[in-house]
Amino acid sequence: MKTADLLDLATRNLRQSMLRNSLTTIGISVGVASLVSMMSLGVGLQRMISVRLEKVGFNLLTVMNRATLRMAAGPMAEAPQGNQADERALDEAARAEIERLPGVVEAYPEIRFPGEFAFGELTRRALVAGLPDSVKSTDDFNNVKGSFFSSREAGEALVEKAFAAELLGKNVPPAGRGMLKKAISLDVPALARAIVGKELTLSYSERLAGADPAAGYTVVPRTATVKIVGVLDIDMQSRFARVGVFLPMKFAQGLHVIQFIDPRVTTPVYNQLTVRVKDAGQVQTVEDAVKKMGFGAFSIQDAMRSLRQGFAVFDIFLGVFGSLALAVASIGIVNTLVMAILERRREIGIMKAIGASDSDVKRVFFAEAGAMGLLGGVLGVILGWLIGRVINTGTNIYLTRQGASSVEIWFVSWWLVAGALGFAVVVSLLAGWYPASKASRLDPVEALRYQ
Amino acid sequence: MGQAGSLRRVGNPPSEAPARGLPACPTIQIMTPNQTAPPAVRIDNLCRHFQMGTSVVRAVDGISLEIAAGDFVALLGPSGSGKSSLLNLLAGLDRPTAGSVVIHGKDLARLSRDELAGYRLRTAGMVFQSFNLIPNMSLVENVELPMRFAEVDRAERLALARKALERVGLAPRMAHRPTELSGGEQQRAAIARALINHPKVLLADEPTGNLDSRTGAGIMDLIVECRASLGMTVIMVTHERALAERYARRMLFLTDGKLTGDMETVNGDAR
Numbered sequence: 054m055k056t057a058d059l060l061d062l063a064t065r066n067l068r069q070s071m072l073r074n075s076l077t078t079i080g081i082s083v084g085v086a087s088l089v090s091m092m093s094l095g096v097g098l099q100r101m102i103s104v105r106l107e108k109v110g111f112n113l114l115t116v117m118n119r120a121t122l123r124m125a126a127g128p129m130a131e132a133p134q135g136n137q138a139d140e141r142a143l144d145e146a147a148r149a150e151i152e153r154l155p156g157v158v159e160a161y162p163e164i165r166f167p168g169e170f171a172f173g174e175l176t177r178r179a180l181v182a183g184l185p186d187s188v189k190s191t192d193d194f195n196n197v198k199g200s201f202f203s204s205r206e207a208g209e210a211l212v213e214k215a216f217a218a219e220l221l222g223k224n225v226p227p228a229g230r231g232m233l234k235k236a237i238s239l240d241v242p243a244l245a246r247a248i249v250g251k252e253l254t255l256s257y258s259e260r261l262a263g264a265d266p267a268a269g270y271t272v273v274p275r276t277a278t279v280k281i282v283g284v285l286d287i288d289m290q291s292r293f294a295r296v297g298v299f300l301p302m303k304f305a306q307g308l309h310v311i312q313f314i315d316p317r318v319t320t321p322v323y324n325q326l327t328v329r330v331k332d333a334g335q336v337q338t339v340e341d342a343v344k345k346m347g348f349g350a351f352s353i354q355d356a357m358r359s360l361r362q363g364f365a366v367f368d369i370f371l372g373v374f375g376s377l378a379l380a381v382a383s384i385g386i387v388n389t390l391v392m393a394i395l396e397r398r399r400e401i402g403i404m405k406a407i408g409a410s411d412s413d414v415k416r417v418f419f420a421e422a423g424a425m426g427l428l429g430g431v432l433g434v435i436l437g438w439l440i441g442r443v444i445n446t447g448t449n450i451y452l453t454r455q456g457a458s459s460v461e462i463w464f465v466s467w468w469l470v471a472g473a474l475g476f477a478v479v480v481s482l483l484a485g486w487y488p489a490s491k492a493s494r495l496d497p498v499e500a501l502r503y504q
Numbered sequence: 505m506g507q508a509g510s511l512r513r514v515g516n517p518p519s520e521a522p523a524r525g526l527p528a529c530p531t532i533q534i535m536t537p538n539q540t541a542p543p544a545v546r547i548d549n550l551c552r553h554f555q556m557g558t559s560v561v562r563a564v565d566g567i568s569l570e571i572a573a574g575d576f577v578a579l580l581g582p583s584g585s586g587k588s589s590l591l592n593l594l595a596g597l598d599r600p601t602a603g604s605v606v607i608h609g610k611d612l613a614r615l616s617r618d619e620l621a622g623y624r625l626r627t628a629g630m631v632f633q634s635f636n637l638i639p640n641m642s643l644v645e646n647v648e649l650p651m652r653f654a655e656v657d658r659a660e661r662l663a664l665a666r667k668a669l670e671r672v673g674l675a676p677r678m679a680h681r682p683t684e685l686s687g688g689e690q691q692r693a694a695i696a697r698a699l700i701n702h703p704k705v706l707l708a709d710e711p712t713g714n715l716d717s718r719t720g721a722g723i724m725d726l727i728v729e730c731r732a733s734l735g736m737t738v739i740m741v742t743h744e745r746a747l748a749e750r751y752a753r754r755m756l757f758l759t760d761g762k763l764t765g766d767m768e769t770v771n772g773d774a775r
Contacts, residue, residue: 408625
């Protein structure tokens with residue numbers, strides 16, 4: 054029988070027992086909705102975290118001295134490979150060598166330290182970071198109100214909007230910083246008008262090396278005055294989220310501010326380097342080369358890999374639970390079709406008597422099961438999407454009330470839609486296997502005798 | 505093989521006028537079975553036994569016979585004599601316990617399930633006492649159903665189904681459901697359905713059993729006309745000897761699954 058005729062017969066038969074078939078289809082749609090809503094939760098969470106990680110930069114590589122990396126990773130870190138002597142110091146020579154690696158655009162030290170700022174009568178503390186010129190083009194810095202640094206050595210500063218508000222004497226609650234800051238409405242242009250061009254005095258501790266580096270170093274309290282050139286609104290998902298004041302990289306390096314690694318070393322080394330690679334596809338090659346040089350290195354891609362593995366397990370878990378309802382619904386299909394065979398026994402006998410083959414009869418029942426599966430799948434995807442929307446909206450209403458920014462926890466991707474539809478049809482066809490086989494094997498003489 | 509040819513009359517019985525609305529077939533040939541050609545049906549020591557608890561029911565018990573192509577044969581016998589069981593074996597709906605049924609060169613006992621379905625689709629057409637039209641389909645859909653299984657294009661099969669319904673006088677009732685029709689009309693639609701794929705053998709199981717005598721006569725005339733125009737073999741189960749004598753050319757008598765009589769009717773030479 055041709056497919057079009059088969060589908061025509063199947064839909065005609067489905068219409069015959071409208072109520073029963075509709076109930077079975079609704080059962081499938083509930084199963085699919087459960088699967089879709091569960092899986093879209095997994096996909097949504099994964100996507101949310103991935104987006105945050107991507108903001109940090111896919112083409113960036115963080116390089117550390119192995120000992121520092123182990124310390125940062127804590128007791129869970131892998132045991133040291135080789136002896137301590139093999140571990141190279143992350144000094145200027147190493148930085149230059151890394152920068153020469155093919156595919157590397159730049160390698161700059163990560164300079165971060167807590168500083169105390171005097172602004173007029175006020176004194177406030179904030180985290181300070183050195184910024185390379187290359188960040189100018191990134192999302193975080195292309196909306197600076199005011200201007201970017203005039204040069205790499207200029208004694209200038211960019212101020213984060215919440216810290217700018219603090220300096221101007223505004224009472225910014227702690228929640229206004231970092232994670233939940235988006236909920237606080239700050240007029241950035243107004244802040245910039247009020248603060249740009251003014252001077253800020255930074256108090257810090259300088260590491261002062263003596264004549265013999267091996268003999269140790271001195272720590273001297275210093276102050277430096279910088280001119281505020283701009284105010285910026287940092288995305289809470291950025292790697293600069295907690296920084297209050299940004300200084301040009303060369304200028305920040307010139308301050309020789311003591312880093313947390315300094316108490317353990319005698320010669321000046323970098324705490325960590327950020328390596329910017331030309332193309333995200335080269336990150337792994339550069340990472341391998343840097344590791345070969347004797348340094349510890351990791352990238353967002355490493356984090357993404359382990360994240361994906363973790364989410365694969367989580368998705369399977371959600372998928373299995375989501376599929377339970379579909380499995381129950383598939384029993385409904387078996388029941389419906391077995392009932393249909395009983396009711397249409399004589400009809401099956403007639404069809405066989407006038408020339409229908411076993412496979413014709415089997416395909417009619419398969420088509421009915423598949424049609425119920427497809428229709429239930431479509432309804433289920435719509436229902437699952439609606440459930441996701443409702444919970445998303447509810448979650449965001451709650452988050453907004455708590456002062457947090459809204460997030461997309463539920464995400465229905467096209468492959469989830471296609472997968473759910475396919476899965477619903479396959480499960481339905483499997484459920485239809487037994488009834489279809491039973492119908493096809495009916496003895497026509499017996500079936501024709503049936504009243 | 506039982507007795508043969510003991511009842512013979514010369515000439516045709518006066519044929520009744522066809523039922524109202526029944527069109528005459530365009531050309532009615534006077535057919536006599538071709539005795540020289542290979543037989544349409546050859547049955548050899550055919551048995552169909554059923555196990556009923558501890559006892560064995562011998563529905564068909566060692567029947568051997570031949571039916572010539574184009575013949576009109578009536579299977580007669582009391583209830584439970586094995587007429588319908590034999591017809592089911594001839595239709596390929598059932599398989600023999602022993603023996604062989606060869607129809608137009610095909611041994612049905614050796615065919616696979618799919619091949620048997622193909623045989624029912626293309627070689628044999630069936631007409632039942634209870635019409636067996638599918639109630640949720642219109643007449644035209646019922647008639648074109650076998651052609652769906654034969655994978656004939658929709659437009660072509662609808663045209664053929666319409667033509668077949670016109671031929672049996674049901675053109676105005678094409679869109680009707682079987683339940684909206686009289687018994688006679690339903691049986692005519694069933695005949696149209698049985699003949700739609702131009703079968704070589706028409707198997708009719710008491711086709712007039714549920715009809716009054718006038719309507720039954722109309723149905724029998726239709727079968728005779730179509731047999732004549734299409735040149736097919738007709739094997740009809742009936743328990744009405746008068747009907748068999750009037751329309752069939754040959755009568756086979758069954759008792760307890762055995763062939764107990766085989767004779768030609770007065771129609772023998774003419775039809």
